[in-house]
Amino acid sequence: MFELTALAKKTDNKKLQFLLLEVDYSELDSLFHPRSIAVIGASAELRGTFMLRILLEGGFEGRLYPVNRHGGEVLGIKAYTSVKDIPGALDYAFIHVPAQASIEIIRDCDAKGVRLATLFTAGFGESEADIGSNLEQELVRTARQSGVRLLGPNCMGIYHPAEHLSFATGLSAKSGPVGALCQSGGNSVHLVRAAIQRGISWSKVISYGNAADLNEADLMEYFAQDPETKVIIAYIEGAREGKRFFRALKAAAQAKPVIVFKGGQSEVGGAAAMCHTGSLSGSKEVWDSLAKQARAIQAYDIDECVDIALALLLVKSPSGRRAAVIGFGGGATVQAADDCSGTGLVLPPLPEEIKRELKKFTRLAGNIFRNPVDMSDIINIPPEMGHAVRVVGNWTGIDLLILHLGVEIGPYSLLDLNVLDALGETLIGAAKEVGKPAAIVAHSICCAEGYQKVFKLQQMCSEGGLPFYPSIRRAASAINKVIEYYETR
Numbered sequence: 001m002f003e004l005t006a007l008a009k010k011t012d013n014k015k016l017q018f019l020l021l022e023v024d025y026s027e028l029d030s031l032f033h034p035r036s037i038a039v040i041g042a043s044a045e046l047r048g049t050f051m052l053r054i055l056l057e058g059g060f061e062g063r064l065y066p067v068n069r070h071g072g073e074v075l076g077i078k079a080y081t082s083v084k085d086i087p088g089a090l091d092y093a094f095i096h097v098p099a100q101a102s103i104e105i106i107r108d109c110d111a112k113g114v115r116l117a118t119l120f121t122a123g124f125g126e127s128e129a130d131i132g133s134n135l136e137q138e139l140v141r142t143a144r145q146s147g148v149r150l151l152g153p154n155c156m157g158i159y160h161p162a163e164h165l166s167f168a169t170g171l172s173a174k175s176g177p178v179g180a181l182c183q184s185g186g187n188s189v190h191l192v193r194a195a196i197q198r199g200i201s202w203s204k205v206i207s208y209g210n211a212a213d214l215n216e217a218d219l220m221e222y223f224a225q226d227p228e229t230k231v232i233i234a235y236i237e238g239a240r241e242g243k244r245f246f247r248a249l250k251a252a253a254q255a256k257p258v259i260v261f262k263g264g265q266s267e268v269g270g271a272a273a274m275c276h277t278g279s280l281s282g283s284k285e286v287w288d289s290l291a292k293q294a295r296a297i298q299a300y301d302i303d304e305c306v307d308i309a310l311a312l313l314l315v316k317s318p319s320g321r322r323a324a325v326i327g328f329g330g331g332a333t334v335q336a337a338d339d340c341s342g343t344g345l346v347l348p349p350l351p352e353e354i355k356r357e358l359k360k361f362t363r364l365a366g367n368i369f370r371n372p373v374d375m376s377d378i379i380n381i382p383p384e385m386g387h388a389v390r391v392v393g394n395w396t397g398i399d400l401l402i403l404h405l406g407v408e409i410g411p412y413s414l415l416d417l418n419v420l421d422a423l424g425e426t427l428i429g430a431a432k433e434v435g436k437p438a439a440i441v442a443h444s445i446c447c448a449e450g451y452q453k454v455f456k457l458q459q460m461c462s463e464g465g466l467p468f469y470p471s472i473r474r475a476a477s478a479i480n481k482v483i484e485y486y487e488t489r
Contacts, residue, residue, distance in 0.1 A: 025221075025222060025225040025226075028218070028222045029222070029226070030115075031092070031115070031116040031149060031158075032158060032160045032163065032165070032204060033091075033160075033163055034062060034091035034092035034116070034163070034165070035062040035063065035089075035091055036062050036063040036064075036065065036086075036088065036089060036090050036091050036092070037055065037060070037062060037063070037064055037065070037090075037091065037092045037093070037094060038065045038066075038067050038080075038083050038086060038090055038092070038093045038094070038109075038114070039051050039052045039055070039064065039065070039066050039067065039074075039093075039094050039096075040067040040068075040083060040093055040094065040095045040096070040097060040105055041067070041068060041095060041096040041097040041121075042066035042067060042068055042074045042079065043068050043070075043074060044072075044074060047096075048068070048074070048096075049074060049075055051094050051096065051120070051167075052064065052066055052074060052075055052077070053075060053169075054166055054167065054168060054169055055164075055165070055166065056075065057169060058164050058165070058166040058169075058171065058173070059164040059173060060163070060164045060165060060166075061163075061164055062091075063088075064077060065077075065078075065079075065080060065083075065086045065090070066078075066079040066080070067079060067080050067081070067082065067083050067086070068081070069081060082108060083105070083108045083109055083112050083114070084108050084111050084112050086112065089113065090109075090112050090113065090114050091114065091115070091116070092114065092115075092116050092117070092118075093105075093109050093114050093116070093117040093118070094117075094118050094120065094157060095117055095118065095119045095120060095121060096120040096121055097121060098121065098123070099121050099122070099123035099124060099132070099135055099153070100135070102119060102121055102135075102139055102153070103135075103138055103139060103142050105117075106139065106142050106143050106146060106148055106150070107142060107146060109146070109148050110146030110147060110148050114148060115147065115148060115149060116148070116149050116150075116151070117143075117148050117149075117150055117151070118150075118151040118152055118155065118156075118157035118158065119139075119150060119151065119152035119153035119154070119155070119209075120152065120153075120154075120155065120156065120157070121152075121153050121154070122153065122154040123135070123153075123154075124136035124139065124153045124154060124210055124212070136153065136210065136212050139153065139212060140212045140213055143212075143213055144213070149213060149214055150212060150213035150214060151206070151207075151208050151209070151213075151214050152208065152209040152210060152212065153209055153210050153212060154185075154209035154210045155185055155207045155208050155209025155210070156168070156185035156188055156189065156207035156209075157206075157207060158204065158205070158206055158207075159171060159188075159192060159202065159204065159205040159206075159207075160203075160204045160205075161173050161174060161175045161176075161201070161202055161203075162175045162203075162228075167185075167188070167189065167205075167207060168189045168192070168193070170193075171192060171193070171196065172196050172201060172202075174201045175201055175202070175203060175228065176200060176201020176202050176203060177201070177203060177228070177229065177230035177231060177313065178195065178200055178201070178202055178203060178229070178230070178231045178232075178233065178309055178313070179202065179203040179204050179205065179223045179226060179228070179229035179231070179232055179233070180192075180202070180204075180205040180206070180232070180233040180234065180235070181205075181206050181208060181216060181219040181220065181223065181232075181233075181234050181235075181236075182205065182206065182207050182208070182233075182234070182235040183207075183208060183209065183211065183216070183235055183236055183237045183238075183263070184207070184209075184235060184237070184263070185207045185209065187235050187263075187302060188205055188206075188207035188235070189207075190302050191205070191233065191235070191302050191305060191306070192205055194302060194303060194306050195306045195309065197458070198306055198310055198458065198462065198467075198468065199310070199458075199459075199461075199462030199463075199468075200306065200309055200310060200313065203226065203228035203229040203230075204223075204226070204228065204229065206219055211240050215239075215240040215241060215245075216234065216236055216239055216240065216245050216248075217239070217240070217241045217244040217245040217247075217248045220232070220234065220245065220248040220249055220252050220258075221248045221251075221252070223252065224248065224251055224252035224255050224256070225255075229256070230256055230257075231256060231257050231258075231259070231309050231312050231313065232252055232256060232257070232258045232259065233258075233259045233261070233299075233305050233309060234249075234258065234259070234260045234261070235261045235263060235302075235305075236260065236261070236262055236263065237262075237263045246290055246293075246294065249290070249291075249294040249296055250293070250294040250295075253294050253295045253296045254295075257297060257312050257485060258294070258296040258297065259296070259297045259298075259299050259305050259308050259309060260291050260296045260297070260298055260299065261298075261299045261300065261301065261302070261304070261305050262284075262287045262291075262298070295485070295488050295489070297481050297482075297484075297485050298481075303474070304474070304477070304478070307469065307474050307475075307477070307478035308478045308481055308482065310467040310468075310469075310478065311439070311467055311478040311479050311481075311482045312482055312485075313467075314465060314466060314467040315400070315437045315438075315439065315467060315479055315482060316436075316437045317437070317482075317486055318399045318400045318436075318437045318479070318482075318483055319399050320346075320399040320483075321344060321345050321346050321399065321400075321480060321483050322345075322346045322347075322348050322397065322398045322399045322400070323340055323345045323346065323347055323398060323399065323400050323401070323402055323476070323479075324347070324350075324371055324372075324373065324392045324393065324395070324398040324400075324401055324402070325337075325340060325347065325371065325372035325373065325401075325402045325403075325404065325472065326372070326373045326375065326388060326389055326392055326401065326402075326403050326404070327372070327373075327374070327375070327403065327404035327405060327406065327441075328374055328375050328376040328379045328405075328406060328409075328410075329374065329376060329406045329409045329410070329444075330368065330374060330376070331409075332374075332404070332406050332409060332443070332444070332472075333368050333372045333373075333374040335472070336372045336402075336404065336472045337372050339471075339472045339473035339476050340372075340402070340472065340476045342473070342476075343473065343476040343477040343480045344476075344480040344483075344484075345476050345479070345480055347371045347372065348371060348397050348398065349370050349371050350369060350370060350371050350373070350392065350395070351395070351397065354391060354392060354395050355369045357391045358373070358375075358388060358391055358392075361378070361384055361387065361388075362375060362377045362378050362384065362388070363377050373388070373392060375388050376410075379410070379414070379417075379419070379423075380417045380419055382419060382422040382423050382425075382426040383426065385423060385426055385427065385430075386426040386427065386429065386430040387430075389401070389403060389426075389427060389430035389431060389434065390430050390433060390434060393430070393431065393434030393436055393438075394434055398436070399436065399437070400436055400437040400438065400439075400479065401431055401434065401436055401437070401438040401439070402438070402439050402441060402472060402475055402476065402479075403427045403431060403438065403439070403440050403441065404440075404441035404442070404443060404472055405420070405423060405424070405427075405440075405441070405442045405443070405457075406443055406444040407420065407442055407443070407444055407445045407446075407450050407453070407454060408444050408445060408446045408447065408450055409444045413450075415447075415449055415450060415453060420442075420453050420454075420457060421453070421456065421457070421460075424440070424442075424457040424460050424461070425460065427440060428440065428460060428461060428464040428466055429464075431466060432464065432465070432466070437479070438466055439466065439467045439468070439469055439475045439479060440457070440461050440466050440467070440468050440469070441468075441469045441470070441471065441472050441475050442454045442457055442458075442468070442470065443470060443471050443472065445470075454470075
């Protein structure tokens with residue numbers, strides 16, 4: 001596995017601090033370690049209990065205080081009619097009250113000594129009515145005058161596994177090396193869940209919505225300095241402070257890999273972004289130029305963010321882009337050639353000595369011995385497939401391997417032959433034995449059983465330290481972008 005820690009150490013810490021002058025890391029970091037949380041707006045209704053329930057189910061170890069106008073109990077916990085009535089210190093407030101009530105709530109938080117509040121409530125700058133924008137401006141003035149730092153409004157808040165702090169149900173409490181700042185609440189939850197399923201664990205994920213106070217520049221500066229975070233993912237709809245964000249992005253990308261997914265690049269998407277988080281998105285050309293100058297890695301959807309992060313974490317930095325693709329199926333082999341070539345990988349033809357070695361244990365008919373390599377004749381014999389991987393993988397003419405399994409492309413599927421698990425184990429073992437960067441792909445899945453079996457294979461890959469992809473195109477694209485990243489450093 002490539003040591004991302006070593007990459008981070010290449011950037012001089014004093015130089016990074018010079019580049020990031022506008023954020024106090026220690027002050028911001030304290031916001032992610034609350035010992036007590038008020039959930040303001042908590043009530044007996046399902047919508048009113050969701051965050052309290054998430055924190056309880058996630059195992060948050062600090063004190064929880066529901067707050068609503070009527071008091072009583074919420075989920076068996078004593079509720080207070082005002083945040084000011086809560087006994088003892090209070091570190092953090094999660095607010096889901098009507099937008100008009102939020103200003104007074106922030107004043108109460110200030111009186112109580114709360115230093116961070118997440119405002120889940122919508123109805124501010126993203127709204128089409130002028131009253132929403134005016135209300136957001138008043139909200140920010142109030143927060144800044146009071147010294148309360150504000151995430152949002154219109155956001156989910158914080159996922160910090162180390163503190164059992166979460167914004168959705170069922171998220172892992174295992175910490176990892178990837179951090180994210182995400183302007184969309186829904187995309188932040190999707191990103192976290194998709195990555196966990198693929199074997200990625202998180203340092204911190206921050207959903208920040210309208211960015212009325214804490215914005216993308218603050219958070220990018222924070223993640224650049226965060227020692228828990230080795231890879232940064234950013235979903236951005238628009239920048240509040242464009243020049244400052246560019247400086248922060250550029251500095252962060254010097255310290256560690258940064259993956260940027262820009263939402264709202266089309267005219268229609270930009271209009272949607274304005275209605276979603278009140279963000280002026282800017283043109284695609286400007287963002288493309290910004291990412292290139294900053295040497296950030298661009299992604300174009302949530303799945304690709306995960307694909308690239310997985311390659312950064314699990315694909316040992318390739319010495320070049322010469323790939324060998326091994327699998328089965330004539331049509332799949334042709335498509336694999338197009339997919340790899342289209343993303344920038346190079347597929348050198350196998351030399352005669354490698355072909356002769358392959359032909360010793362498989363027939364000429366029904367197979368392709370060029371590159372990609374089609375081993376259809378031995379697909380039901382896992383040991384021979386493993387041998388083929390070793391023969392091709394040890395060739396000095398390639399830098400990396402992509403190994404693919406078409407789950408349901410033959411007259412007898414891999415499910416019918418009951419060999420998918422054995423093939424997976426064999427390919428993972430052979431790839432690790434070869435020692436070159438490698439990825440496993442399982443594609444052409446058509447039935448529920450196939451998806452279930454492939455999910456198990458995906459878990460096997462994660463445990464074995466190899467990245468798993470659902471298509472050759474996605475594997476090739478992610479690996480090529482990682483190669484491009486290292487070439488520019």
